[in-house]
Amino acid sequence: DAMVIQNPRYQVTQFGKPVTLSCSQTLNHNVMYWYQQKSSQAPKLLFHYYDKDFNNEADTPDNFQSRRPNTSFCFLDIRSPGLGDAAMYLCATSRRDGGGTDTQYFGPGTRLTVL
Amino acid sequence: GNSVTQMEGPVTLSEEAFLTINCTYTATGYPSLFWYVQYPGEGLQLLLKATKADDKGSNKGFEATYRKETTSFHLEKGSVQVSDSAVYFCAPHRGKLQFGAGTQVVVTP
Numbered sequence: 001d002a003m004v005i006q007n008p009r010y011q012v013t014q015f016g017k018p019v020t021l022s023c024s025q026t027l028n029h030n031v032m033y034w035y036q037q038k039s040s041q042a043p044k045l046l047f048h049y050y051d052k053d054f055n056n057e058a059d060t061p062d063n064f065q066s067r068r069p070n071t072s073f074c075f076l077d078i079r080s081p082g083l084g085d086a087a088m089y090l091c092a093t094s095r096r097d098g099g100g101t102d103t104q105y106f107g108p109g110t111r112l113t114v115l
Numbered sequence: 116g117n118s119v120t121q122m123e124g125p126v127t128l129s130e131e132a133f134l135t136i137n138c139t140y141t142a143t144g145y146p147s148l149f150w151y152v153q154y155p156g157e158g159l160q161l162l163l164k165a166t167k168a169d170d171k172g173s174n175k176g177f178e179a180t181y182r183k184e185t186t187s188f189h190l191e192k193g194s195v196q197v198s199d200s201a202v203y204f205c206a207p208h209r210g211k212l213q214f215g216a217g218t219q220v221v222v223t224p
Contacts, residue, residue, distance in 0.1 A: 041217075042214035090159065106160065107158050109158040
C-alpha cells in the first residue's frame with residue numbers, strides 16, 4: 001500500500017543532543033511537510049518542501065532544520081533539543097499540480113521525548 | 116487572516132448516539148474544507164473533504180456539508196461506535212491547512 005512512513009515511532013534524546021527524524025513516502029508526492037504537535041493541541045506547520053524548494057514558516061525556530069535528498073525522503077533535524085521541543089512530529093505529503101487544493105496525507109508520527 | 120472555531124470537547128456520548136461537531140471558519144474567498152481524525156497515539160487520517168459550496172463530503176458514516184452562507188462545515192454521524200473515539204480536527208485550506216483546536220469524542224458502550 002502506498003503510504004507515509006515515519007521512523008522511529010518513539011525517539012528519546014538528551015537535552016542539547018542533536019536528533020534526526022525521518023519520513024519516507026511511496027505516494028510519489030511532490031510536497032512534504034513537517035508539523036509539530038504538542039499534547040492536546042492542533043498540529044503546527046514547521047516547514048515544507050515543494051519539490052526541492054524549501055518553505056519555512058515565519059515562526060519556526062532556527063533550531064529546526066530539514067533536508068530532502070530525494071522525492072521519497074525528508075528529514076527533520078533538531079540541532080539542540082530543549083525540553084520544550086518534546087512533542088509528536090508529524091510528516092505529511094501531498095501532490096500539488098498547480099490547480100485546486102492538494103490533499104495532505106499524514107504519517108503515524110514520531111513522539112520525541114527530551115530528557 | 117483565516118481562523119477556525121470548533122466546539123469544545125470532550126464530547127461524551129453512548130454507542131449508537133447521534134454525533135455533531137460544529138465547525139465554523141472565517142476566511143477570504145472559498146477555502147477547501149477538511150476533517151481529519153486522530154486516534155490515540157496516531158497521526159492524522161483524512162476523514163472527508165469538500166472543495167466548493169454545497170459539496171457534501173462523506174466517509175465511514177460521517178458527513179459534512181460546505182455551507183458558504185454560514186461559513187460552516189459541521190461533522191455528523193448518525194450512529195457512533197466505540198471505535199469512533201478520537202480527536203477530530205476541522206481544517207480549512209487556503210494555501211495551507213489551518214487546524215481548529217480539535218474536539219475529543221468519547222463513545223461509551
